[in-house]
Amino acid sequence: MPTRRVKVLLAKPTHDSHDRGVRYLMRVLRDAGMEVVFTNFLLPRELLGVAVQEDVDVVGISSSSGGHMPAIEEVRALLDASGMGQALLLVGGVIPEDDLPRIESLGVRRVFGPGASGADVVACIESEMDRRES
C-alpha cells in the first residue's frame, strides 16, 4: 500500500459537455481512498497549474467530443517541462481506436473507453503506485 494518499487530478475541457463519466469516476476514486481534484480547462496550461500546485500523482484527462489529441500532446509536454513527467497520465472518454498508438507513444498508461469500469481505473492507479513504492 502507498504510504500517503494518492492524489489524482481529473480534468476535462470546458467545452466538452459529456461529463457523466468523469464525475462518476471522481466519486469512485474518492471511495477508494484517493484524494481527487477536478478541474475544467480551456488551455492545457491551466490544468498543469493545478497539477503542480496540488502535486498530484495522477493526471486523468476526459474527452468525449473529439479534438483530444492536441490537448494530450500539450499536457505531456508541459508535464515534462515542469518536472512532473513522472505523473501517471491516463485518458478516458470517446477516443477512436486509430488514435491509440499515438496516445500510447505520449506515455499515456491507459485509455479507458466507454463502458470501462471504475474498479479498473482504481486497480490501474493502485498497481502503478505500488510498483513505484517497491
Added chain:
Amino acid sequence: MLSEDGLRQSREAEAKWQEDFARIARRFGVNPDEHRRVTHSGIALKPVYFPHDLERDGLDGVGAPGAYPYTRGLYAAQYQLMPWANQPVIGCGLPEHTRQRMDYLASQGMVGYFGSRFYNLVYDLVSHEGLDPDHPAARGRIGQCGMAVYGKRDMATLFEGLDLTQMNVVHITEYQTHPAFAQYLAYADERGVPWEKLRGNTMNWYHQAAYVGNSCFPPRSAMKLAVQLIHFCSRRMPQWNTTNFFGYGVEEAGATAAQEVGIMLAAGAAYTEACMRAGLGADEFLPRFGFQIAQANDFFEEICKVRALRTLWAIQNRERFGAKDPRSMHVRIHTHTSGAVLTRQQPLNNLIRTTLHTLGAALAGVQAMEVCGYDEAIAIPTEEAATLALRVQQIIQEETNVTAVSDPLGGSYYIESLTREVGAAAIEVRRQIEAAGGYVRAWETGLVRAMVEQSAYEWREGVDRGSRAVVGVNKYVTDSEPPVPTFRVDPEAERVAVERVERLRVERNQSRWKAAMEALHREARAFAAKQIEDLDGDYALIETLVEAARADATTGEMMGALKEHLGWGPVY
C-alpha cells in the same frame, strides 16, 4: 368509470390471476410475495394490471388524443395524416462539409412537416466555447462535434441557394445562442428575407448549466438572456421557436425518467415566471416553447414519461400560469434517442437499441426525432451510420403500420397506470426543487446536479454489480470485435477555418466593425445592470449583436464582449 359490477369483476380477475401466478412462481422457486420489478425511476411495478388500476387517483377516463390534458397526444390525428419529422443532428467540419451532409440526407428522404426541409444543425466545440478558430484553445476542436460556423459568411456557405422561408433551421448551440442567432438574422437581412418569415429554433439552453458541466454565464445573467430572446421573438418573429427544454441532457447525464420530467417542469416554470415578470402574457410565448426528450432503455417507462410530461405541462400552464391557448399547453417534443446507453462494445448492437428507442418514441407520439448513429460511442457518425439512423425512422414510419392509429397504447391498464406513477414521481421532483427556492436557486446551489449525479452513480453501480444488464459490457462479452469505420473530420478543415477568419479580419469594413463592437460592449455592460423586469420591450442587446454580425464580427468576438460584462466560467 367502472360500474360497481365491473369493479368487482376486475378485482376478482386479479385475485384469480394472483393464485395462478403464485402457483407458477413457486414452481420456479420464487416467493410470489417477494417478486418485485421496478422501473429505472424506481417505481414499483405490479406484475399485471387490471381495469380497476385505472380507477386510482380519481382519473376520469383516459381522455382523447388532441384534448386537454393531452396525455394521449397533442393532436387528434397524431401521425395518420403526417408522420413525425425526421430531424437528424447534422454538423461536422467546415460549413460546406455540413451542407454536403444536409443535402445528402435530404436526398435520402429526410423530411419535416408538410414536406418542408428541417435542418437540425449543431455548432462545433469552438463556437460552443465562444472562441474564434485562431484561439489557442481551438486547436483540434474546429469542426469537431459540430460545424465550424463562426459568422455571416459561413452562414452564406451553409445555406447558399436554399429558400430560408421554406425551411426550418434548428441552431443547436450551447451558450452562444444570441451571437449565433444574430449571425442568422444578419444573413437573412443580406438575403432580403424578413425575420418574421424565418422558421426554426434557438435552443436557449441556459437552464442546462444546472446539470451540464460546460462553462456558462452565471445563472442570473443567463436567465436575463433567455428572457430577452423569448420576448424579442414573441413580438418580432412569431413563427420562431424560442426555447428548447433540454430534458435529454438531464437523462443523458444520468437522471431517471421521472427526474427528467420533474426537472423540466421546474425549469419551464422558472422561464415562464421570468417571462411574465418581463411583461409577457402566458399565451404570447408558451406556444413557442419546445422540448428535447430522451428515449432510453426502459421501454414502457420512457413512453409513459412522455405521456406524463404532456399531461403535467398542460396542467402547469393552464392552472398555474393561466394559459388559455391550447398551443400554450402543448409539449412539442423532439425525441433524441439515448446516446448514453449505446456501447462501444459490439457497436452494431446499437442499431437494435436505437430501433427500440425510435419505436418507443413513435408509440408515445412525439413530433420529431433524431436517432443516434450506431457508432455514437466511437466518433461522430459516418455517412453510412447517419443513413441507417434515418432508415430506422423510415422503416418504422412506413413499414410497420404503427402510424395508423392515434395513441395506440392508450387505455392499456399498465400504460395508463405507469403514466400516472411517473407523473407523481416527477411532481415530487418539481416540489423538491421549488421547496429549495426554485429552479434558478437549485441551479446555483447544485441541487439539480446532485440529484442527477446520484442517479448516474446508482445506474453505474447497477451495471458493475450486474443487476443492470448491458449486453456486450457486463453480459455476452466477446474478446475480439471486427472494427467499424470511423468518421474523421477533414484534416484540412482547421487550416481553412483559421485562414478564413484571418482573411475576414483583413477584409471587413474596419470602422463599421469597430463601431459595432464598441456599441456591443456598451450594451452588454448596460445589460449586466438590468433586472428581468427591465426587459419588457428592451431588445437593445440583441439589436447590437445583429449589427455586429452585419459588420462581420465573429461569434467569438461577440461572445468575448458578453463574457467580459456578464461573467463566464466553469459551472462548478
